[in-house]
Amino acid sequence: MKVSKYLFIKNLVDALILPTFDSVLNMAADEKGERNPIDPRGYVIPEEGRGKPAKLLLEVVWKAMPGVIDAIDDAFLDGRVTKDEQADIVAEVEKVMSNEEKALRNLKPGPILSSIAEYYGFGLSDWLSSVRNEIAEKIAEKFIPVYGQIKAALDVLSVVSDSSNLAEAWYDFYTMEMRYEFKIEWGLKILKLSPGVLSKDNFMPALTITGIGLCPQTSAFNSPIYPVINYKDTTTGKVEEVIIRNRGSLDNSYTPNAACNEVTVYIPQEIIAQATLDSKIEVEVVFDDNIANSAQQNSSPKYLTFADGLKIDKINPDPAFTEQLVTITGVGFDTTELTNNEVYFTSENGELLKSDVLSGDNTQIKVKVPNGAVTGPVTVKVGNDEDSSSIVISESTITFTFGDNGNVIDDSFQVSIDGEIIDETTPGERKKTNTLTTEQGEHDIIITGITVPDQRATYYICFSNNVDVISGQTNGKVDFAVGTQFSKNLKIKVNNTPTSNPVGCKFFDNSVGVNSTLTID
Structure with missing residues (x-):
């Protein structure tokens, strides 16, 4: 098992962390006219004259x-x-990468980039503070090419560089089925088909294929x-081959987006006409010997599939x-009058809302969750x-109070949750309360x-x-250096x-006495 664990760690570093940080450091090195601290073998090479041996990237960054x-x-x-346990690993890596990205967007190196730069003697902080904002933005985006939905990530990559393999590596990691050897497979993929349900009344309906490697080749x-x-x-045995020429005719057109992770094609009328309500149609994209099949790749x-009448x-x-x-996408919606489409959610006691x-x-309607x-x-x-159909409703409302709890009325504070600024106080404001809806689970707070x-x-939050x-202190008195x-x-x-209302709040209150605090429960 020890072999499997260390093989996993090595592949995590070699296949994901190394190329991602290497891409950022290459940009920094080019701008500074210096060499990249990371060599092709995955070693961090110290600056000449520092007297340090080369060290594996794994050893340098693991402590961070x-x-x-x-x-x-x-x-x-x-x-x-x-x-x-698989989800825990992914979540922890995501936190690390998120922290690095946030730091870069603020023109600062995060813990991992700092550890690399420190070992090498690389002036990364100075360089980051001197570059133009849009360059720093590109670096941050390049640093974490797949974060959240792959569509947004690959859109970013198309602007920054041609790094499709790097994006695929991150996508495979964030959606992995755990294997000890942690093999990452790259190539042509179909991830999503939209719409997934068709009407027999449709004439050559547009089909959006979302995936990887959908760019036309050269x-x-x-x-x-x-x-x-x-x-x-697969029901009737009919196969319809469309040779894409993209010369102005819808039946053989091929329209990718700028990132080439999404393409629009038109389903031939021949396949629509012969289909039955029981038909199940596989979609296949073929570039020579490279084949992506929607059924085989579990898109x-x-x-x-097909429906007669209303179908979500x-x-x-x-x-x-x-x-x-x-x-809500589907078929059979009323296009003559929106009010003819009635949508009901479910309440806690089972009533319809x-x-x-x-x-x-005729293919989609938009509503608000009541x-x-x-x-x-x-x-x-x-x-x-x-x-x-069914939906998961995530509703967790929290309330927090924060402010200055010192005997001198002079401090003001800002509260961020998961990198988003939520609220702030005015100088000396003792008590400010905010209520917001957020997801259940763990969140990072910065005061x-x-x-x-x-x-x-002198601060508090409850x-x-x-x-x-x-973790972290909810109140305290902290001295810090000028600058x-x-x-x-x-x-x-x-x-x-x-x-509930905030509980356990500790802040300075003159009504209790000089240098005293009042706890609110």
Whole structure:
């Protein structure tokens, strides 16, 4: 098991961390006219004259990733890596990369880049502070090419550089099925088909294929080489081959987006005409010997299917929060009058909550998740037709209070949650309360000093009783050096329990007495 664990760690560094940080350092080295601290073998080479030996990147950066180390140790402890342990590893790596990205966007190197630069003697901080903002933005985006949805990530990559393999590596990592050897497979992939449900009444409907490697290839004469698209009806046995020429006719057009991770094609009428309501159609993209098949690659959905009348295909986003706009796609919606499409969510006691349709056409309608909706069925009614799907409603409301708890009324603070500024106080403001809706689970809180004129920050923050403070001090008096900025990090966990007013708040109150605090419960 030790061999498997260290093989996993080595592949994590070699396949993901090394090329990602290498790409950033290459940019920095080019701008500074210096060499990249990381050599092709994965060693950090010190600056000449420092008298240090070359050191494996793994050894240099591992100390900056304690959460990742703990998650991997826990996962491999009993010889069986569970789904939850797999998710923990991914979550810890995501935190590391998120912190590095946030630091770069603020023109600062994060912990890992700092450890590399420190070992090498590389003036990364000076360089970051001198580059133009748009260059720093590109570096931050290049640094974490897949973060969240692959579509947004590959859009970023198309602007920054041709780094598709790097993006694929990150995509495979964030969606991995754990294998001890952690093999990463690159190549042509179909990830999603939209729409997934079709009507027999559609004439050559547009189909959006989302995936990897969908760019037209380039011939020796610098002209585009388009793929062949195959539509295979597994029920009737019909196969329709479309040779893409892209010369102005819809039936053989091929329209990729700028990032080439999404392409629009048109389903041939021949495959629509012969299909039955039981048909399941595989979609295949073929570049020579490189084949992507929707069924074999478990795209979402794996097959195109057909419906007669009203049928919900999907609801997006899912999960969703109350008051969030969601799109319901499918077939059979009424286009003559939006009010003829009735949408109902489910309340906690099982009652139907109606939500008005805000916009739509024959393939999609948009509604807001009503207050009081819970996880459960979403029902659409059009005349006598009715169909249901399900949605997960994520609603966790927390309340927090913060402010200056010193005996001198002079400090003001800003509170950020997961990198987003939520609220701030005015100088000397004792008590400010905010309520917001957020996801259950762990979140990072940063309290930052806006004005602290005497270099002594006196602060407090307290939360509703559905919040556990995992780490960090919720109140204190902190002296800091001139020229630096006060900040305090906390980690909280939001639980699936009813909210309350903030509890355990400790702040200075003259009514209690000089230099005294009042605890609010």
